[in-house]
Amino acid sequence: MDVPIPEILQTPMEVDExxxxxxxxxxxxxxxxxxxxLPVLGHLHPKTFKIMDDxxxxxNYLLQTNNSYTFxxxxxxxxxxxxxxxxxxxxxxxxxxxxxxxxxxxxxDIAKRLNADVKVINKELGEQIELEETRxxxxxxxxxxxxxxxxxxxxxxxxxxLEQFGNLCQEFNCLFVVDCVITVGCTPVYVDKWNIxxxxxxxxxxxxxxxxxxxxxxxxxxxxxxxxxxTPVKSYNLxxxxxxEYWNSGNRPRxxxxxxxxxxxxxxxxxxxxxxxxxxxEASWKNHENVAKHFYTLLEKNGLELFITDPKNRVPxxxxxxxxxxxxxxxxxxxxxxxxxxxxxxxIGPMLGVVLRVGLMGINCNxxxxxxVAKILIEAIKKMKEE
Amino acid sequence: MDVPIPEILQTPMEVDExxxxxxxxxxxxxxxxxxxxLPVLGHLHPKTFKIMDDxxxxxNYLLQTNNSYTFxxxxxxxxxxxxxxxxxxxxxxxxxxxxxxxxxxxxxDIAKRLNADVKVINKELGEQIELEETRxxxxxxxxxxxxxxxxxxxxxxxxxxLEQFGNLCQEFNCLFVVDCVITVGCTPVYVDKWNIxxxxxxxxxxxxxxxxxxxxxxxxxxxxxxxxxxTPVKSYNLxxxxxxEYWNSGNRPRxxxxxxxxxxxxxxxxxxxxxxxxxxxEASWKNHENVAKHFYTLLEKNGLELFITDPKNRVPxxxxxxxxxxxxxxxxxxxxxxxxxxxxxxxIGPMLGVVLRVGLMGINCNxxxxxxVAKILIEAIKKMKEE
Numbered sequence: 001m002d003v004p005i006p007e008i009l010q011t012p013m014e015v016d017e018x019x020x021x022x023x024x025x026x027x028x029x030x031x032x033x034x035x036x037x038l039p040v041l042g043h044l045h046p047k048t049f050k051i052m053d054d055x056x057x058x059x060n061y062l063l064q065t066n067n068s069y070t071f072x073x074x075x076x077x078x079x080x081x082x083x084x085x086x087x088x089x090x091x092x093x094x095x096x097x098x099x100x101x102x103x104x105x106x107x108x109d110i111a112k113r114l115n116a117d118v119k120v121i122n123k124e125l126g127e128q129i130e131l132e133e134t135r136x137x138x139x140x141x142x143x144x145x146x147x148x149x150x151x152x153x154x155x156x157x158x159x160x161x162l163e164q165f166g167n168l169c170q171e172f173n174c175l176f177v178v179d180c181v182i183t184v185g186c187t188p189v190y191v192d193k194w195n196i197x198x199x200x201x202x203x204x205x206x207x208x209x210x211x212x213x214x215x216x217x218x219x220x221x222x223x224x225x226x227x228x229x230x231t232p233v234k235s236y237n238l239x240x241x242x243x244x245e246y247w248n249s250g251n252r253p254r255x256x257x258x259x260x261x262x263x264x265x266x267x268x269x270x271x272x273x274x275x276x277x278x279x280x281x282e283a284s285w286k287n288h289e290n291v292a293k294h295f296y297t298l299l300e301k302n303g304l305e306l307f308i309t310d311p312k313n314r315v316p317x318x319x320x321x322x323x324x325x326x327x328x329x330x331x332x333x334x335x336x337x338x339x340x341x342x343x344x345x346x347x348i349g350p351m352l353g354v355v356l357r358v359g360l361m362g363i364n365c366n367x368x369x370x371x372x373v374a375k376i377l378i379e380a381i382k383k384m385k386e387e
Numbered sequence: 388m389d390v391p392i393p394e395i396l397q398t399p400m401e402v403d404e405x406x407x408x409x410x411x412x413x414x415x416x417x418x419x420x421x422x423x424x425l426p427v428l429g430h431l432h433p434k435t436f437k438i439m440d441d442x443x444x445x446x447n448y449l450l451q452t453n454n455s456y457t458f459x460x461x462x463x464x465x466x467x468x469x470x471x472x473x474x475x476x477x478x479x480x481x482x483x484x485x486x487x488x489x490x491x492x493x494x495x496d497i498a499k500r501l502n503a504d505v506k507v508i509n510k511e512l513g514e515q516i517e518l519e520e521t522r523x524x525x526x527x528x529x530x531x532x533x534x535x536x537x538x539x540x541x542x543x544x545x546x547x548x549l550e551q552f553g554n555l556c557q558e559f560n561c562l563f564v565v566d567c568v569i570t571v572g573c574t575p576v577y578v579d580k581w582n583i584x585x586x587x588x589x590x591x592x593x594x595x596x597x598x599x600x601x602x603x604x605x606x607x608x609x610x611x612x613x614x615x616x617x618t619p620v621k622s623y624n625l626x627x628x629x630x631x632e633y634w635n636s637g638n639r640p641r642x643x644x645x646x647x648x649x650x651x652x653x654x655x656x657x658x659x660x661x662x663x664x665x666x667x668x669e670a671s672w673k674n675h676e677n678v679a680k681h682f683y684t685l686l687e688k689n690g691l692e693l694f695i696t697d698p699k700n701r702v703p704x705x706x707x708x709x710x711x712x713x714x715x716x717x718x719x720x721x722x723x724x725x726x727x728x729x730x731x732x733x734x735i736g737p738m739l740g741v742v743l744r745v746g747l748m749g750i751n752c753n754x755x756x757x758x759x760v761a762k763i764l765i766e767a768i769k770k771m772k773e774e
Contacts, residue, residue, distance in 0.1 A: 001448075001451065001667075001668065001669070002451050002577060002579060002580055003447055003448050003451050003452065003453065003579075004448070005448060005663055005667045006444045006445060006447075006448050006663075008440075008441050008444055009441055009444065009445050009656075009659055009660045009663050010660070010663065010664070012660075013422075013437070013438050013441065013653065013656050013657070013660075014434055014437070015425045015426060015428060015434060015438075015649075015653065016426070016428075016434065017426050018426065018428075018429075020427060020429065022429055024646070025427045025429065025430070025646065025649075026427075027426065027427060028426060028427050033424045033425070033426070034424060035400075036423045036424055036650055037420045037421060037423055037424035038402045038420070039402060039403070039404050039405065039414065039415060039420070040407060040412045040413075040414060040415050040591070040597070041402060041403075041405075042405075042407065042409055042412065042730055042732075043412070043598070045730070047401055047402065047403065050400075050401070051400050053395075054395050054396055054400065057393040057395055057396065058393060058396050060390060060393075061388075061390050061391070061392060061393050064388065064389050064390050065390065066390065074462055074463050074466075074599055075461055075462040075466065075624065076461050076624070076645040076646050076647075076648075077645070077646065078623060078624050078644075078645045079461075079462065079624045079645075081623075082622060082623060082624050106623070109623055110623045112619070113619045113620065113621050113622065113623060114621060115621075190389060192389060192390075193389055204427070204646060210427070210648050210650050210651075211430070211646045211647070211648045212461055212599055212600075212646075212647070212648030212650075212651055213599075213648075232499070232500045233500065234500050234501060234502075234621055235469060235500065235622065236465060236468075236469060236493070236496055236497045236500060237462065237463070237465050237466045237469050256735055257465075258463040258464070258465045258466075259411070259412065259463050259464065259591060259598045259599075260463075260598070260599070261463075261597050261598045261599030261600075261651070262402075262412075263423055263597050263599075263650065263651075263654070264597075264599055264648070264650075264651075266400065266402065267650070269396075269400050270400070272396055273396045273397070273399075273400075276392055276393075276396050276397065277397070280388075280392045281388065282388070343429055343432070345429075348643055
């Protein structure tokens with residue numbers, strides 16, 4: 001053989017149990033782990049279709065929509081952003097993006113690669129996108145698509161007034177795309193009521209499900225725009241009409257679009273079932289809000305500062321904590337992992353070194369875990385200040 | 388709530404054990420199922436990086452390459468085709484595609500969506516792409532990229548002479564992309580020796596690993612073309628340079644590109660380890676060839692015809708069997724599933740109703756399974772002829 005058998009693969013891999021309280025993925029529930037150990041099903045088997053249908057119904061509940069074109073992308077959350085833009089945007093279409101964190105920057109990059117004419121409402125990191133400044137952009141540019149991040153996992157910010165932005169989009173005949181990756185399940189999201197045209201959510205956050213499969217929904221208005229495209233959607237993989245047909249949307253028979261991973265379907269199906277057994281959206285919103293508030297109090301009474309100062313603008317699932325002066329964020333992350341097997345995230349993009357991020361999501365959203373992580377953080381910072 | 392809690396998710400999902408002898412996915416090995424029940428790891432954790440590095444080394448062995456830019460796409464095999472084209476092609480670049488089955492048609496669709504100027508060597512279904520006709524296309528069009536499917540899972544065809552096509556591409560300074568989804572592990576593939584610039588493989592075929600994660604490799608020549616692009620790669624998700632940085636290729640530090648699903652990594656890592664324990668490529672090639680031959684004999688001596696008539700042009704992993712006259716392929720598939728829990732695939736695309744497809748791959752590649760499936764097929768056809 002030109003390339004010999006590698007020795008490295010003859011040693012078993014190492015996987016540890018950890019408390020996953022970074023910005024995600026969060027811990028799998030034991031039942032989800034069991035589900036993922038089940039035998040594979042074919043991508044066109046009736047039992048697979050039944051699980052896909054169940055997931056679709058579950059996602060429509062989570063997103064509070066009656067859309068028919070709700071399905072999962074076989075790919076990460078980044079693919080969901082790309083799916084929104086690649087379907088809605090043609091060359092030189094004007095897209096307005098509200099940006100005050102990593103996900104705004106990422107959306108800008110993705111839309112520009114697709115040759116959209118992107119106008120960015122550029123705010124300071126962690127700042128709210130305001131309705132009035134957005135209206136000015138709309139009046140000037142008359143965009144075809146408007147993008148907002150509901151929960152900015154990089155800054156811990158919760159964007160307010162989505163319903164008003166939805167109304168603004170209706171007024172200007174603009175499609176409204178919202179990144180709900182870290183908000184679904186921890187704070188209200190009403191896709192239909194708020195006139196959101198494309199929304200996508202994370203699986204590996206509040207749901208404790210595996211990443212790699214990303215639920216997304218398209219409104220009738222979005223599909224109408226797609227139907228009127230003059231050029232083909234630039235991606236076969238992310239073509240919403242074809243994906244919808246595989247996921248039994250619309251009125252056409254199911255088609256073979258790609259080979260969905262049944263293991264990821266099992267994990268997601270089980271996660272939604274557990275979420276519902278635990279009381280569903282209202283119970284989960286309340287729990288995430290209560291635990292987050294408890295966590296804020298623990299941190300603040302020990303002298304730590306949160307990056308988002310106004311409590312109502314904080315997203316309950318992911319909290320961004322300012323790195324104290326003269327402290328190396330990486331040392332805290334390492335301390336937490338090495339001493340306690342507890343994962344805390346650092347900052348990403350422009351937030352690198354600025355914040356530490358803690359996610360208290362799903363099965364990790366309880367006072368005990370909140371107190372444990374707060375204690376570790378406070379202890380680590382104290383230790384480093386003494387050194 | 389606008390959308391109430393759905394009742395359907397309050398009933399457990401149903402997953403059955405089956406013998407997965409369709410065109411893929413194939414059965415998971417029990418050890419792979421166990422691996423996928425392990426706890427989640429973060430997408431930036433050192434243990435995740437170690438598993439990614441191991442997979443990379445394993446994939447380079449499987450593809451017989453020393454490429455540095457070898458990584459996995461978090462997505463299906465279709466995303467791998469798209470990854471090849473979206474990175475190598477700019478608007479109006481000439482792409483030549485050899486097409487005699489579903490995957491040629493699919494590649495054509497994907498390349499056209501990306502605004503490539505696509506020239507198709509259109510052959511009858513199941514026919515070999517010939518070197519001399521390809522040379523004529525090269526002389527006429529001087530393509531930037533040439534695409535071939537090594538194993539056409541739709542027709543059961545094994546494309547010959549890849550090394551000569553590789554030399555032709557070198558001669559014309561054209562990049563050579565090869566779909567090796569169903570060939571890696573069942574028949575020789577030598578990426579470096581054959582001058583293949585981009586090759587991708589399936590996980591859910593010979594490896595018995597989960598689908599949804601797709602290994603792909605880029606040659607230095609391919610990377611050089613990417614570096615000289617005048618326009619950005621149209622997909623963030625499939626950007627080979629960024630993906631390579633996440634997967635520790637090149638000389639730059641690792642970056643956060645997307646959240647890889649650790650569960651799929653575990654499954655793939657374990658699958659490659661098992662493959663190596665069982666003797667690696669040479670042992671697997673020999674086994675797949677022997678079992679396939681045994682299977683052909685069983686079918687032919689019972690009057691069934693294979694779609695590919697010349698035995699040397701048959702791919703050992705997936706066998707396409709002509710549907711006998713006046714027989715409904717779907718009835719045979721249903722009979723096999725309902726009576727025996729054995730999956731057999733129908734035809735896809737232009738092969739729908741023309742063939743039945745049997746995959747004897749990895750743990751299902753043995754005489755017992757071959758005999759079982761042959762018996763079921765023969766029995767079902769006999770029964771239907773009598774009715």
